[in-house]
Amino acid sequence: MTALAGLGRSGIEVFRFVLSCFALLYDFLYWLAVAPWRGFPVRVHESARQAVRLGVNSIPIVFLVNFFVGVTLAVTVADILRLFGPVEYTGSVMGVGFWRELSPLLTAIVMAGFAGASLAAEIGTMKVGEELMALEASALNPVRFLCVPRLIALLLMVPVVTLFGNVFGIYGGFLVCTGLLEQSPTLFWDKMLDSMKMKDIWVGGMKSVIFGAIVGLVGLAQGLRVRGGAEGVGKATTNAVVYSIILIIAADCALTIALYF
Amino acid sequence: MTDAATPFPTQPSEFQKGDVVIRCRNITKSYDGRPILKGIDLEVRKGETLVIMGGSGHGKSTMLRLMIGAERPDSGTIELFGNDITALREEQLYPIKRKFGVLFQSGALYNSMTVGDNIALPLREHTNLDEHIISIIVKLKLELVGLRDFEHLVPSQLSGGMKKRVGLARAIALDPEIIFYDEPGAGLDPVMLAVIDELITGLGEKLGVASIVVTHEMDSAFRIADRMVLMHGGVILAEGTPEEIRNSPDPVLQQFIQGKAEGPIPLRLSSKDFAEDLLGG
Numbered sequence: 319m320t321a322l323a324g325l326g327r328s329g330i331e332v333f334r335f336v337l338s339c340f341a342l343l344y345d346f347l348y349w350l351a352v353a354p355w356r357g358f359p360v361r362v363h364e365s366a367r368q369a370v371r372l373g374v375n376s377i378p379i380v381f382l383v384n385f386f387v388g389v390t391l392a393v394t395v396a397d398i399l400r401l402f403g404p405v406e407y408t409g410s411v412m413g414v415g416f417w418r419e420l421s422p423l424l425t426a427i428v429m430a431g432f433a434g435a436s437l438a439a440e441i442g443t444m445k446v447g448e449e450l451m452a453l454e455a456s457a458l459n460p461v462r463f464l465c466v467p468r469l470i471a472l473l474l475m476v477p478v479v480t481l482f483g484n485v486f487g488i489y490g491g492f493l494v495c496t497g498l499l500e501q502s503p504t505l506f507w508d509k510m511l512d513s514m515k516m517k518d519i520w521v522g523g524m525k526s527v528i529f530g531a532i533v534g535l536v537g538l539a540q541g542l543r544v545r546g547g548a549e550g551v552g553k554a555t556t557n558a559v560v561y562s563i564i565l566i567i568a569a570d571c572a573l574t575i576a577l578y579f
Numbered sequence: 580m581t582d583a584a585t586p587f588p589t590q591p592s593e594f595q596k597g598d599v600v601i602r603c604r605n606i607t608k609s610y611d612g613r614p615i616l617k618g619i620d621l622e623v624r625k626g627e628t629l630v631i632m633g634g635s636g637h638g639k640s641t642m643l644r645l646m647i648g649a650e651r652p653d654s655g656t657i658e659l660f661g662n663d664i665t666a667l668r669e670e671q672l673y674p675i676k677r678k679f680g681v682l683f684q685s686g687a688l689y690n691s692m693t694v695g696d697n698i699a700l701p702l703r704e705h706t707n708l709d710e711h712i713i714s715i716i717v718k719l720k721l722e723l724v725g726l727r728d729f730e731h732l733v734p735s736q737l738s739g740g741m742k743k744r745v746g747l748a749r750a751i752a753l754d755p756e757i758i759f760y761d762e763p764g765a766g767l768d769p770v771m772l773a774v775i776d777e778l779i780t781g782l783g784e785k786l787g788v789a790s791i792v793v794t795h796e797m798d799s800a801f802r803i804a805d806r807m808v809l810m811h812g813g814v815i816l817a818e819g820t821p822e823e824i825r826n827s828p829d830p831v832l833q834q835f836i837q838g839k840a841e842g843p844i845p846l847r848l849s850s851k852d853f854a855e856d857l858l859g860g
Contacts, residue, residue, distance in 0.1 A: 444689075449688075455676060457677050457704075
């Protein structure tokens with residue numbers, strides 16, 4: 319019974335947290351779209367700085383993860399296709415698989431660890447150090463001042479980095495097909511392009527924007543609600559990664575099913 | 580010393596020396612059902628230094644957070660410059676917030692910025708001054724706290740006391756009419772403490788700044804205060820000039836200002852009897 323009660327409590331906790339993420343999204347949209355007309359401009363320069371910090375700097379990790387998964391997927395798929403014969407369709411699987419599913423998902427998970435954790439720790443430390451209160455006391459809204467530039471950066475950069483992820487992952491598959499399976503490069507590209515539709519591209523793009531929003535909102539909301547010193551910051555950082563990954567995979571599942579038809 | 584604060588083009592204040600700039604009426608606040616403030620009335624006049632004393636956990640910091648608009652009271656009104664801030668929306672508070680400065684306990688510097696940028700931030704965000712003027716003001720404010728050479732360092736390279744001094748320089752960047760100090764003495768050496776004390780009284784006498792100082796340092800409190808209040812158990816136990824406070828017969832007050840371990844202020848905050856608790860009763 320206590321275990322059940324515990325489960326219920328953490329369920330309520332997660333639900334409350336998701337609500338606070340939506341509240342933050344509402345604030346974000348206000349400071350992005352309404353407040354600039356009332357004399358509170360968006361900090362464009364800071365957004366660009368954050369885009370470099372959170373987006374550009376993550377490209378090496380995104381490269382490694384997508385590349386290795388690309389290689390692994392190509393070998394696995396080729397092994398299965400070999401049973402029936404059409405090994406050249408490996409290229410098709412790589413194209414659709416990465417554009418539509420794998421690169422958005424893998425990149426978002428990398429970003430949850432790379433950017434989400436960093437946001438939670440940064441904002442949490444600022445909260446503990448009274449910096450957020452100092453901002454408020456000098457008439458600077460922390461959401462406008464800190465959260466909006468970081469969220470803009472993620473909404474722009476996660477799709478861009480996902481695009482890089484596509485290239486890296488498919489390149490991994492390409493190396494397997496041309497090197498290990500001795501296919502001609504043109505065959506690989508032809509098969510890949512034949513099977514791809516416009517829908518694969520926009521579905522992938524849409525997912526990456528939504529995942530970027532999840533990484534940013536969860537990381538920032540965790541940072542904002544830090545309480546009680548270093549331990550609180552550590553907990554928020556862990557929670558940011560765990561909650562982001564769960565929410566990303568859940569959203570991916572829902573979107574994939576919804577967009578299947 | 581305070582000449583440095585004049586080049587900033589502030590509008591002449593509509594408040595004269597002696598006018599009430601902060602008026603708190605019947606403030607109550609509780610956290611998780613535990614009452615911290617039980618009806619506080621407080622007034623601060625322009626040009627005056629009010630020292631708020633009290634043991635830890637008796638509501639001093641809460642009172643400060645309410646007065647700077649970081650939190651809202653459960654009931655009661657807080658008027659800053661005649662505007663009830665408890666009734667205002669966040670954006671309506673901004674013009675009022677620009678007229679006061681806060682020195683936080685730890686200094687609360689923005690760790691990602693240099694010392695100079697910390698002080699320049701309010702100027703960049705709230706004025707149309709160009710960078711050249713801003714850099715002059717930053718130097719003036721840093722000179723005031725004796726740290727002009729440290730402009731290009733980041734907060735992690737400073738000692739605790741230095742951070743506090745930079746925090747003060749930032750608090751006065753916009754030449755505020757009210758300055759709140761949260762334990763300005765904690766972590767400072769005696770010499771620096773005297774310098775800060777002098778700065779606080781100087782700002783009050785020459786520029787008519789109202790200062791609200793939350794502190795435990797009794798020597799410093801008696802040096803700077805025009806008026807003192809002692810908060811105890813969520814109410815204001817005593818209020819008066821330093822002279823009145825020193826001569827008050829109130830045993831709680833005397834225990835506090837003399838810093839004695841024995842007296843009417845309970846050391847232990849437990850509700851149960853000690854023996855009863857040990858024996859599992």
